[in-house]
Amino acid sequence: MVAHAGVEKPRVEGAVDFAGARWVAASDANWRRADRPDDFGIDMVIVHVTQGSFDSAVRAFQDPGHRAAAHYIVGQDGRITQMIRELDVAYHAGNRDYNERSVGIEHEGFVDRPQDLTDEMYEASARLTARICARYDIPVDREHILGHVEVPGTDHTDPGPHWDWDRYLKLVRRTRMAQAAPSGSPSPAGR
Template identity: 50%
Template sequence: MDRRRILQGAAVTAAAALLPASVRAVAASTGETDYAQAAWAPASTSNYTSANRPSSHPVDLVVLHVTQATFSNTVGIFANPAKQVSAHYVVRSSDGYIAQCLREKDIGWHAGSWDHNTRSIGIEHEGWVDQPSYFTSTMYERSARLTADVCDRHGISKDRAHIIGHHQIPGSDHTDPGSNWDWGRYIRLVNLV
């Protein structure tokens, strides 16, 4: 095993210790994540559709969300088979820690539209739309690196037509990421990577 894998495994183990015991119990690592800086915290298989993207469905969007809950509660919701919801990633406010909850090849249930779910990667951000203090510099920076990596791997343009908010999904009754989300800053950061 090379040094990089050992260090990555140690980082995942240390990161998992920050999750509540109820989440750690179901968050046993299955190996590598799609994004090297993420820790594996699996959603229940009842909360997404297994697929083989991009072969089965092309991926051409990143959809940004705000959790309206804490980081640990969100990861716990995705792990609960009764909830019928999941996104690919959750980014913590305080330190930008990233949990991957399902593989990018699979279809998350996050956008409220089957068409948009099939063609997107969903990224949740810890916080509340009306509390901009949750949108920390670290969160913006780490999330932007994640989004840039997703865009690079899937050939997605790094612009507002392809990196969208949940509120932009046709028929959505959601407002996230909300008026306090700094889109100009975020897209600049995505393009700096």
């Protein structure tokens, strides 16, 4: 097995783990400082839907009374905000073991509104998930990329019945292959 370094250390205030993400800090009450993947291996990505707007999710994750936050939020327009470093354990899954082993990604919208799940959101999230999977050598499959609804011991239903898992995993795989292609090599889409 290959050891993976994870994200850059030491910590730098405002640093993001995904290029292009905007940093907005979550409340300290909504996550726990850690040194992942050294103290807890990361082997999952958990997909969430906010059940609200992008801005309402940011506000909730900044609220110490909320007692939950994900590492990232992806907007319907494709913007990405990081609120917790991947080094740290976000309280997003409702299950301690899954929190320690995963990166949580929220998606702006409502589970019962398929129109909220935009092309821009799927594409941005796929780029983010592909980078996370590459960084921690996470397989791109449904055993390792799962919905909040699949976390044991929770009553959540997100990402909901309209989340297109086949489309999403194809986008993640295609992006990961393109990211892994040596510079100057044709991408798989170009063949």
